[in-house]
Amino acid sequence: MADITKQKIVEQLKEAGVSPSEQRIAVFSFLHHNHIHPTADTIYQSLSPDYPTLSKTTVYNTLKLFVAKRLIQVVAIEDGELRFDVNTDFHAHFKCRECLEVIDLFDIPEPQCPTETQLIAESTQLNFYGICDQCKGKLEEQS
Amino acid sequence: MADITKQKIVEQLKEAGVSPSEQRIAVFSFLHHNHIHPTADTIYQSLSPDYPTLSKTTVYNTLKLFVAKRLIQVVAIEDGELRFDVNTDFHAHFKCRECLEVIDLFDIPEPQCPTETQLIAESTQLNFYGICDQCKGKLEEQS
């Protein structure tokens, strides 16, 4: 997971019916190599140096396409910033209110929508909000 | 819960250390009587006829204050629209992708953040996305 070849990236895109343009490869690669749940802007800022002609609109279009093709997942953990995750399997997230980082939590079972409700859940998001150990330490130091 | 007197509203505000102005009473009342997880705009639009001088900024300020005083809860279920809930106890939400309504699910236990992670969760949001029974029926009719 940590390292994935460009070949694999291209393969995955093709399998999903997405023609592998330079830009799309770049965005998908970035997501594969940086499991930081980046926003569209973070992706754009990070790729810009290597792809000077890249446009922000392309990043938005590409991410929307990837989501539609189920190549990636939206993480709606905070209003006003859509984040993206290459791991489309269910897992929970924790957002630290100090460092603002989003941490993966893989060991929590997926909660199920009660069947009596007649609601058909297609996806599930479980988000925790709080403070991480590091930041808690720093805050206690200060006071 | 369905019906709450103005007196109770005023009491609750005072208890939380919020001086009960007309506008604050109106917003808190609206939330108490309309468990629809409204956005700031919905609240503003709904109250405007009765409070013609009400400003949108006041609605935003008031909601922010209520959240800070833990009188209400933010429901971050979709990017670009903050929703608000007078029920501050944990419960899950279901958003239908057709009618866009947000439905409460009270019977799901609150998932716990594993203690090994050293993360201290202060709040938890569990959101399901899918289609409700009514909308599913309508869609099937059409095809």
Place this chain on the structure above:
DNA sequence: ATGTTTATTGTAATGATAACAAATCTTTAA
């Protein structure tokens, strides 16, 4: 009453995303 704090208001600024149309690249078929 008068000065001080608090709340409300309207306008303007911000920032993320989407719409749109023009430009470029790719593919297809003659």
Place this chain on the structure above:
DNA sequence: TTAAAGATTTGTTATCATTACAATAAACAT
């Protein structure tokens, strides 16, 4: 090979929710 058609990218502009800010108004305390 080349020209048309289709897909992709780009830059600009528009939109929409939210916030910042400064001025007004109301409530409170001396």
